[in-house]
Amino acid sequence: MSFTQALKARWSSSNSLVCVGLDPEPAKFPKRFAGDDDAVFAFCRDIADATAEYACAFKPQIAHFAALSAEDALQRLIAHLHEKHPGVPVILDAKRGDIGSTAQQYAREAFDRYAADAVTANPYLGRDSVQPFLDRADRGVVILCRTSNPGAGDLQDLMVDGRPLYQRVAEKVANEWNTQGNCALVVGATWPEQLREVRAIIGDMPILVPGVGAQGGDAEAVVRNASTQDGTGLLVSSSRAILYASSGEDYADAAARAACALRDMINAAR
Amino acid sequence: MSFTQALKARWSSSNSLVCVGLDPEPAKFPKRFAGDDDAVFAFCRDIADATAEYACAFKPQIAHFAALSAEDALQRLIAHLHEKHPGVPVILDAKRGDIGSTAQQYAREAFDRYAADAVTANPYLGRDSVQPFLDRADRGVVILCRTSNPGAGDLQDLMVDGRPLYQRVAEKVANEWNTQGNCALVVGATWPEQLREVRAIIGDMPILVPGVGAQGGDAEAVVRNASTQDGTGLLVSSSRAILYASSGEDYADAAARAACALRDMINAAR
Numbered sequence: 001m002s003f004t005q006a007l008k009a010r011w012s013s014s015n016s017l018v019c020v021g022l023d024p025e026p027a028k029f030p031k032r033f034a035g036d037d038d039a040v041f042a043f044c045r046d047i048a049d050a051t052a053e054y055a056c057a058f059k060p061q062i063a064h065f066a067a068l069s070a071e072d073a074l075q076r077l078i079a080h081l082h083e084k085h086p087g088v089p090v091i092l093d094a095k096r097g098d099i100g101s102t103a104q105q106y107a108r109e110a111f112d113r114y115a116a117d118a119v120t121a122n123p124y125l126g127r128d129s130v131q132p133f134l135d136r137a138d139r140g141v142v143i144l145c146r147t148s149n150p151g152a153g154d155l156q157d158l159m160v161d162g163r164p165l166y167q168r169v170a171e172k173v174a175n176e177w178n179t180q181g182n183c184a185l186v187v188g189a190t191w192p193e194q195l196r197e198v199r200a201i202i203g204d205m206p207i208l209v210p211g212v213g214a215q216g217g218d219a220e221a222v223v224r225n226a227s228t229q230d231g232t233g234l235l236v237s238s239s240r241a242i243l244y245a246s247s248g249e250d251y252a253d254a255a256a257r258a259a260c261a262l263r264d265m266i267n268a269a270r
Numbered sequence: 271m272s273f274t275q276a277l278k279a280r281w282s283s284s285n286s287l288v289c290v291g292l293d294p295e296p297a298k299f300p301k302r303f304a305g306d307d308d309a310v311f312a313f314c315r316d317i318a319d320a321t322a323e324y325a326c327a328f329k330p331q332i333a334h335f336a337a338l339s340a341e342d343a344l345q346r347l348i349a350h351l352h353e354k355h356p357g358v359p360v361i362l363d364a365k366r367g368d369i370g371s372t373a374q375q376y377a378r379e380a381f382d383r384y385a386a387d388a389v390t391a392n393p394y395l396g397r398d399s400v401q402p403f404l405d406r407a408d409r410g411v412v413i414l415c416r417t418s419n420p421g422a423g424d425l426q427d428l429m430v431d432g433r434p435l436y437q438r439v440a441e442k443v444a445n446e447w448n449t450q451g452n453c454a455l456v457v458g459a460t461w462p463e464q465l466r467e468v469r470a471i472i473g474d475m476p477i478l479v480p481g482v483g484a485q486g487g488d489a490e491a492v493v494r495n496a497s498t499q500d501g502t503g504l505l506v507s508s509s510r511a512i513l514y515a516s517s518g519e520d521y522a523d524a525a526a527r528a529a530c531a532l533r534d535m536i537n538a539a540r
Binding site: 023061063064066067069071095096097098099100102103105106108109112113122123124125126127128129144147148149150151152153154155156158159160161165168169172210 | 331333334336337339365367368369376378379382383393394395396397398399401414417418419420421423424426429430431435439442
């Protein structure tokens with residue numbers, strides 16, 4: 001089954017558009033993990049197990065593991081997700097991008113070593129830098145389009161022939177790069193109008209939407225502007241607001257409540 | 271000493287603009303490494319030790335280690351480079367780029383975990399995505415501008431207000447991002463004219479130039495178009511042509527000869 005098919009199946013079976021981001025920061029872990037040599041794995045596992053029923057996907061962010069020399073924990077975590085939560089796609093958030101021969105190594109890292117179902121990628125180096133990911137028809141490639149951070153506009157909003165660069169990226173991915181149907185785009189929740197414009201360009205391609213927190217002020221605008229006709233097409237990603245919903249003994253329950261609340265808020269707008 | 275100062279000192283002491291890229295591919299290793307559990311480290315160490323006298327910098331490419339689960343080898347390799355070849359800056363080629371809070375984790379990965387003197391970064395997410403790297407005044411940030419791969423132009427050559435995007439990136443880095451004087455740019459050797467245009471924008475900022483092989487057809491054009499007035503300002507990077515100059519027992523000597531030949535070819539044009 002392709003990434004896109006798996007995602008569609010999961011949207012349907014979970015009735016959720018929530019993507020649970022797994023960004024471990026040990027300083028924020030509950031006290032019970034103090035002194036635990038395997039805290040990174042154990043904390044992420046507990047959060048994932050508690051939130052799985054509300055998740056259309058999981059998204060571990062690799063820098064948070066790499067900074068801690070915790071590649072082994074990431075590998076075991078993804079294996080755990082596949083084993084305990086089959087049918088929930090795992091997106092490795094790595095934002096890789098390099099010349100073709102090096103991109104092949106990054107594809108091996110994401111898909112073979114970590115067994116991720118999809119990986120995030122940066123389009124700045126152009127098509128051949130994404131090709132090794134695109135070639136893996138059974139895996140997904142989630143390409144940065146309009147990101148959620150304050151400096152996103154520095155390059156992404158520059159006008160090219162009267163249209164912002166991020167729209168050109170959306171067009172390129174939709175019309176040229178997505179030949180295997182395994183592409184998705186990243187567009188931040190902080191820009192509902194831009195979500196609408198991108199959706200108009202890309203048809204039913206999935207959009208990963210970071211930037212919606214527990215407060216979820218914009219969840220309704222995100223759904224209104226960017227869902228597909230069947231009310232799906234979105235992975236609304238939340239990390240810190242779910243992971244660190246409580247620093248007490250109820251951390252897993254609190255994470256589940258936060259994920260459930262976000263799912264419900266989104267579903268109310270669908 | 272800052273990265274830029276260290277680089278200037280090394281340009282002077284080595285009389286070389288050659289940056290030796292360390293991209294291990296075990297399938298290309300000499301036969302003697304077959305069955306060696308530590309082949310990735312040992313091969314890169316041998317190449318580095320053999321080529322150090324011709325090198326103004328070393329550039330390990332992280333994907334080649336990550337695809338092999340060889341983070342430990344990379345860490346030991348960089349420690350070896352610092353110990354045996356002090357004064358030769360180490361650039362971790364990782365092309366990282368993410369929102370600010372995640373970029374902090376990538377900065378920890380590159381500078382604290384791996385102790386790299388500089389890291390390559392992707393500008394697509396804008397200034398705040400590079401800021402955690404920029405803030406480390408003692409380390410360097412080598413930002414992608416115009417890359418050497420076939421698809422580079424897909425985004426980088428798009429015209430923004432009558433000028434290609436890569437020139438806007440050069441301007442932003444030179445005029446806005448380089449407040450600590452620790453930035454450099456990547457511009458491929460395959461585009462001598464573009465090297466000249468970028469040099470005109472950025473003053474004396476160092477340029478990392480991939481795309482020159484052992485043949486070095488363009489080394490002369492690179493130097494003519496992009497060196498600074500004192501004949502430096504460039505890190506001309508070569509990886510495969512040095513690493514795999516011979517697959518026999520003379521692999522280290524062959525690598526040294528290739529690095530020496532590239533240095534001489536470049537110096538003949540300075």
